[in-house]
Amino acid sequence: xxxxxxxxxGVIGLALVAVTLVIAxxxxxxxxxxxxxxxxxxxxxxxSAEHPLGTDHLxxxxxxxxLAGGQFTVALAFLATAIGAGLGTLLGVLPAVLPRRAGxxxxxxxxxxxxxxxxxxxxxxxxxxxxGAKGAVLGIGIAFAPSIAxxxxxxxxxxASADYVAAARLxxxxxxxxxxxxxxxxxGEPIILNLTAAxxxxxxxxxxxxxxxxxxxxxxxxWGRLLFDGFSRIYVDPMVAIGPxxxxxxxxxxxxxxxxxxxxxxxxxPVGGKQAVGKGAAMPSSGEEPVEGAVLxxxxxxxxxxxxxxxxxxxxLTIMPGEIVGLVGESGSGKSMTANAVGGLVAYPGVVTAGxxxxxxxxxxxxxxAKRRKLLGTSMAMVFQDPMASLNPALKVGGQLAExxxxxQGAKRPAAWARAIDRLRQVHIPDPEKRxxxxxxxxxxxxxQRAVIAMGxxxxxxxxxxxxxTTALDVTVQRQILKxxxxxxxxxxxxxxxxxxxxxxxxxxxDRVVVMYAGRVVEELPVADLVDGASHPYTKALLAxxxxxxxxxxxxxxxxxxxxPSPADVGEGCxxxxxxxxxxxxxxxxxxxxxxxxxxxxxxxxxxTRKAEVAIG
Amino acid sequence: MFAVxxxxxxxxxxxxxxxxxxxMIHLIPGDPIRAALGMNAPPELVAQRxxxxxxxxxIPTQLxxxxxxxxxxxxxxxxxxxxxxxQIIVDRxxxxxxxxxxxxxxxxxxxxxxxxxxxxxTENGRNRGTEIGFTxxxxxxxxxxxxxxxxGLVVVFAVTLGWFPPAGRDGVISYVLPILSxxxxxxxxxxxxxxxxxxxxLSTDYxxxxxxxxxxxSRLYFRHLLPxxxxxxxxxxxxxxxxxxxxxxxxxxxxxxxxxxxxxxxxITMKDYPVAQAxxxxxxxxxxxxxxxxxxxxxxxxxxxxxxxx
Numbered sequence: 039x040x041x042x043x044x045x046x047x048g049v050i051g052l053a054l055v056a057v058t059l060v061i062a063x064x065x066x067x068x069x070x071x072x073x074x075x076x077x078x079x080x081x082x083x084x085x086s087a088e089h090p091l092g093t094d095h096l097x098x099x100x101x102x103x104x105l106a107g108g109q110f111t112v113a114l115a116f117l118a119t120a121i122g123a124g125l126g127t128l129l130g131v132l133p134a135v136l137p138r139r140a141g142x143x144x145x146x147x148x149x150x151x152x153x154x155x156x157x158x159x160x161x162x163x164x165x166x167x168x169x170g171a172k173g174a175v176l177g178i179g180i181a182f183a184p185s186i187a188x189x190x191x192x193x194x195x196x197x198a199s200a201d202y203v204a205a206a207r208l209x210x211x212x213x214x215x216x217x218x219x220x221x222x223x224x225x226g227e228p229i230i231l232n233l234t235a236a237x238x239x240x241x242x243x244x245x246x247x248x249x250x251x252x253x254x255x256x257x258x259x260x261w262g263r264l265l266f267d268g269f270s271r272i273y274v275d276p277m278v279a280i281g282p283x284x285x286x287x288x289x290x291x292x293x294x295x296x297x298x299x300x301x302x303x304x305x306x307x308p309v310g311g312k313q314a315v316g317k318g319a320a321m322p323s324s325g326e327e328p329v330e331g332a333v334l335x336x337x338x339x340x341x342x343x344x345x346x347x348x349x350x351x352x353x354x355l356t357i358m359p360g361e362i363v364g365l366v367g368e369s370g371s372g373k374s375m376t377a378n379a380v381g382g383l384v385a386y387p388g389v390v391t392a393g394x395x396x397x398x399x400x401x402x403x404x405x406x407x408a409k410r411r412k413l414l415g416t417s418m419a420m421v422f423q424d425p426m427a428s429l430n431p432a433l434k435v436g437g438q439l440a441e442x443x444x445x446x447q448g449a450k451r452p453a454a455w456a457r458a459i460d461r462l463r464q465v466h467i468p469d470p471e472k473r474x475x476x477x478x479x480x481x482x483x484x485x486x487q488r489a490v491i492a493m494g495x496x497x498x499x500x501x502x503x504x505x506x507x508t509t510a511l512d513v514t515v516q517r518q519i520l521k522x523x524x525x526x527x528x529x530x531x532x533x534x535x536x537x538x539x540x541x542x543x544x545x546x547x548x549d550r551v552v553v554m555y556a557g558r559v560v561e562e563l564p565v566a567d568l569v570d571g572a573s574h575p576y577t578k579a580l581l582a583x584x585x586x587x588x589x590x591x592x593x594x595x596x597x598x599x600x601x602x603p604s605p606a607d608v609g610e611g612c613x614x615x616x617x618x619x620x621x622x623x624x625x626x627x628x629x630x631x632x633x634x635x636x637x638x639x640x641x642x643x644x645x646x647t648r649k650a651e652v653a654i655g
Numbered sequence: 656m657f658a659v660x661x662x663x664x665x666x667x668x669x670x671x672x673x674x675x676x677x678x679m680i681h682l683i684p685g686d687p688i689r690a691a692l693g694m695n696a697p698p699e700l701v702a703q704r705x706x707x708x709x710x711x712x713x714i715p716t717q718l719x720x721x722x723x724x725x726x727x728x729x730x731x732x733x734x735x736x737x738x739x740x741x742q743i744i745v746d747r748x749x750x751x752x753x754x755x756x757x758x759x760x761x762x763x764x765x766x767x768x769x770x771x772x773x774x775x776x777t778e779n780g781r782n783r784g785t786e787i788g789f790t791x792x793x794x795x796x797x798x799x800x801x802x803x804x805x806x807g808l809v810v811v812f813a814v815t816l817g818w819f820p821p822a823g824r825d826g827v828i829s830y831v832l833p834i835l836s837x838x839x840x841x842x843x844x845x846x847x848x849x850x851x852x853x854x855x856x857l858s859t860d861y862x863x864x865x866x867x868x869x870x871x872x873s874r875l876y877f878r879h880l881l882p883x884x885x886x887x888x889x890x891x892x893x894x895x896x897x898x899x900x901x902x903x904x905x906x907x908x909x910x911x912x913x914x915x916x917x918x919x920x921x922x923i924t925m926k927d928y929p930v931a932q933a934x935x936x937x938x939x940x941x942x943x944x945x946x947x948x949x950x951x952x953x954x955x956x957x958x959x960x961x962x963x964x965x
Contacts, residue, residue, distance in 0.1 A: 165931050246802055294794060419867075
């Protein structure tokens with residue numbers, strides 16, 4: 039209920055339905071008398087103070103008739119919905135109960151009927167049963183059954199595959215009992231939600247039939263019939279038609295909005311994920327000078343969301359030309375968010391701040407929008423995890439590559455395509471002329487990832503950001519892609535930021551490793567020193583959890599006990615302390631990232647003392 | 656292969672429809688001829704009509720005769736006006752189709768950009784105001800039936816302002832109000848679907864990559880986003896067109912539009928069974944054809960959708 043009242047449409051829907059139901063409940067008792075009072079002297083009057091909606095041909099007050107007629111209108115809608123729901127649920131559950139062939143026949147019939155407009159079916163039954171409320175209600179009820187049956191089928195199919203139904207089957211519970219005991223109770227709620235909206239539709243459909251003169255017949259009247267009567271006078275006294283029309287509109291909208299609000303309050307799924315947005319540039323703040331000659335130099339990069347979640351905390355990173363830097367960490371450590379922040383792709387509520395952030399010596403925050411677009415568009419290339427998803431399924435692969443040149447380099451179409459084909463060849467895609475004209479679904483996973491890398495080569499890449507580019511691929515394809523990345527970086531002299539949760543892959547590909555934990559860098563060191571020189575307990579634990587040829591297969595794989603704190607509740611002290619065997623009282627205070635030599639930095643109190651010990655000893 | 660399967664399904668549905676329309680006249684309780692001609696009609700006339708229609712033959716013979724008739728383009732004769740029903744359909748169907756087709760095109764042209772705009776504006780929960788306004792307005796707009804839009808439009812733009820003719824088919828201007836009445840609901844519906852699709856596509860990796868490529872907004876949205884939102888939108892568009900054909904029935908009635916729907920309502924009211932039977936058959940046939948075309952079109956546009964179907 040609270041959810042319902044949170045949105046204006048829920049409030050409006052609830053209010054309209056409440057008013058409709060109250061009028062339906064008390065209408066005839068209060069206004070019934072007046073609605074039937076014939077006054078020949080006042081026949082066919084327009085709107086006046088005494089009769090706001092005018093009078094009909096017998097001088098009866100139309101406002102009173104609208105208020106009194108609500109009960110019949112709503113009752114007919116309920117009746118039609120009940121018929122539709124009963125019939126529909128039956129049709130929907132049948133396939134689960136009947137033998138396979140008969141069940142498929144029912145499913146097929148339902149599917150064929152769903153696409154059939156309700157009004158046509160209602161007309162059909164109206165012809166058969168003659169004019170009148172009975173035929174119309176029956177027709178509308180029958181017409182609604184297929185869509186409710188379809189809903190029941192979809193829902194019961196999902197329930198039927200649930201474990202408890204499978205268990206019941208194994209126990210040889212009769213099919214009919216499975217349907218009534220297990221399936222129906224679990225799909226009741228969504229069906230009832232849908233029926234709220236269906237009530238609105240039946241009310242409107244029934245009014246439509248009556249309005250055509252095919253539904254309720256005099257002396258009975260519902261809103262549709264009142265509209266039918268008023269319609270012929272619409273040019274003279276519009277109010278006589280507008281009154282009943284407003285009643286139908288209000289009730290129809292009310293049930294529909296309420297039904298939607300109910301459905302929303304049950305399934306409160308967030309709309310859209312926290313993903314890429316074009317903006318998200320670094321906000322300028324004071325910081326040290328960027329590192330001379332670096333392709334990427336970032337100081338104190340922080341990404342925060344309004345709800346207090348801070349996935350990246352004061353991260354600094356430098357990448358030199360030709361250097362491949364590996365960014366390692368568990369999922370949730372802020373690796374991908376770092377990539378997004380550097381690429382200017384942090385989603386809308388997220389705010390990126392940095393002391394400085396410069397690409398090829400250009401400070402991004404001070405560049406004009408146009409210049410930044412061009413610099414990022416041509417000098418930076420990104421490769422994401424899932425090659426299946428990174429290419430636009432609707433466009434030809436060659437076109438997706440060529441547009442980089444079209445947009446950023448002002449190339450003409452043939453030249454851009456020629457370059458695209460050349461780049462596809464460069465990433466070892468066989469027969470690139472033919473492949474360029476194909477759509478992504480004709481490519482294998484490895485080939486798509488190659489194509490994405492080729493796309494990055496369309497400009498003059500200085501920085502390559504690869505966010506878990508091999509995670510979704512086969513091991514053999516992985517190797518090829520890693521080789522390609524190294525080749526590309528070496529040939530173009532581009533720096534690369536390689537993001538991975540797999541320290542083994544990183545140690546194979548990269549020159550330098552940056553280890554992230556809970557949004558911060560905890561250690562940074564050359565790959566050559568990784569095995570012997572790693573001094574942060576977390577890095578060591580990561581290394582220790584790697585199985586190798588000597589790992590005893592009989593023992594459980596080594597793992598790090600505990601969990602990484604989520605970005606929302608990283609505390610003041612060392613974030614790793616709770617999982618660290620070396621943790622002491624001192625770890626309540628957060629250790630700063632301390633540089634020991636040009637290449638090695640660690641953020642750990644204990645690493646420091648041990649380093650010192652090593653130095654002394 | 657999908658096309659063949661789908662075609663077979665179409666033929667089966669068509670057969671069911673023909674049998675249903677045939678059965679209709681037999682399902683009417685009592686004597687439909689007596690009901691149509693009234694209680695005071697002389698018994699000879701009733702007997703004569705029954706014989707004309709072959710209602711006294713065995714049912715299978717009648718069904719065969721009916722199918723033969725249909726195949727030769729014969730739909731029988733109106734009880735009331737004695738016109739051949741085939742002629743009525745030929746005269747009136749174009750008016751109905753023109754209305755439905757124009758309304759569909761208009762609805763799609765307005766709704767798709769509208770939904771995309773709303774989706775782009777409300778991505779990641781931005782602009783809550785726009786989102787709330789959009790969903791409640793479209794939610795309400797969907798719930799209002801075409802015939803009430805027509806009445807509202809007639810009252811405001813024809814009766815009060817006098818800008819458009821209130822009824823009849825007379826020149827381009829007479830199309831405006833009927834098309835608007837038919838299109839408003841579909842616009843709201845399609846715009847909603849288009850927005851949801853847009854939101855979904857915006858969160859995909861290929862849009863993220865396209866953004867990483869720093870494409871200009873126009874290219875990003877029209878070349879990369881639009882084609883991918885169209886499949887689901889057109890599916891709904893197809894369903895909508897069939898709904899719109901039914902809706903045109905009521906709108907024709909309000910505007911006294913000389914189409915099939917108007918005639919069907921008259922024929923049902925006057926128990927002119929041959930006319931009602933034939934028009935229901937035609938409407939049903941149109942619905943089946945539209946569904947077939949939409950499915951085949953979708954299969955061509957998006958090969959994945961046929962896999963789902965199978």
